[in-house]
Amino acid sequence: MTSALTLTAPIPATAQESQPRTAVSITGADKVFSLARGKKLQALEAVDLQIDEGEFVAIIGPSGCGKSTVLRLAAGLDTPTHGTVEIFGDTPRTLSAQHRLGVAFQEHALLPWASVRENIALPYKVAGRKVDDARVDGLIELVGLVGFEKARPKQLSGGMRQRVSIARALVLSPDLLLLDEPFGALDAVTRRKMNSELARIWAEERITTILVTHDVDEALILADRVIVMSGRPGRVRTSVDVDFARPRTGAHTRSPEFHTLVDELTALLDAPEGT
């Protein structure tokens, strides 16, 4: 499908301080999967989503609500049945062809035969560019894997593998970072540790980011805005701005305001359909 090459997303100016550029614009996106024997599954219904440049947006929702499908649309791995997906005014495919997308999945998807260093340098090879050793070294340091450059994925812990995966996503300084439950397979303690590390890394790079998660705390620790989705078919239920100052330390996460918001969002996840 060729999404209409309209002007660069004529978004009405939202009531925000300045007027940042729109990074991601998903409008009226339906996604229907054809199953066996002519059955159809509607994964998404009329999803509208606008994300500004430099914004960190978390998408939360019950499992099977289509939040990963939204991410796959943004990544160009799926196309919407109806509606359009534009990233910086272009199709996601265009963006990935220009090597401007970064991605990290729940399954770390590291190459088992390659070392940490080689895995992080992979996007350079995919793009056919010369590996920038200084950049790779910098990221290895940033994600705290100095001394493990030559290790292979199977020699690393789950948390370390995810750090490699995130470093790999960041290495080309992408314009859009897509994170699909990157810490979903980790234990609670490692997960929180990785959350604060990601917050620190993000503070340095400030890349427009979409994080898909089912962990409300994680969303609130990391995001500027939380999108709550409801399931079957997946719809955007509400969008909540998160105004806690950064860096969000333990003091923040223990605060009553934080807990109130956690409870509020958790209630939205649990509540039956119909807003």
Add this chain to the structure above:
Amino acid sequence: MNATIRPSTKIAYAVGGALLLVVLAQLIGQFELAGKSWPPLTEVLAYASSLTGASLIWRNLLVTLSAAAQGFVLGTAVAVIGATMALVVPLLRPGLDRFAAILNAVPTIALAPLLITTAGREGTPAVIAALSVGFVMFVSMTSGFANTSPAHQDLLTVFGSSRMRRLTLLELPRAVPAFFDGLALAAPAAILGATIGEWFGAPQGIGLLLVSAMQNYQMALMWSAALAATVVSLFAYLAFVQIQRMAVRRFA
């Protein structure tokens, strides 16, 4: 079941089984239970280690091995290229799959006259070896390529990989263990293929030795030749299994 068996027990089983087979072969020959065409093993070994026997078998074994090696390389190269083509150009996939299956289904005997007229009597053993190797390698490589995980494929898609880079950065390295898996199976197949190819009038080789020994009722020679081919096949298999294990450790 295997997990509960200790390594020492496993070795004991292997040695015991081999010993049983050797003793059985010896006894059948000794008491002529299978007629005169089954000589005792000691007689076969005595012939194989005699000066005339050993040099005859050695000379012909080298010819067979050379044909097998040529077929091995040729079959592997063609199969890897074919499987890669089937992967990169999906349009070719069904055709190549069926072509490989049909080629494998045609009995060697039926192909022999065709091969003798095209590849010649001396070339036929290598071609038949290549055919046997080719099918095994094609199937191994195809399944090795099919083995890439969707997450890896998605990753390269999002990073904007070209088809060629997807092949060189993901699919080929991923298929390395399957490649060596295939080689371990293909090595004995190459030796068997070359030996059979020599039946159709090759001037030298283990296959020729087998045919002429059978026709002249030289049972000790026939069994020695068969034994030599078997031992070499077995060693080729074991050698490639070792390499395959290394490849799995490195790539998986």
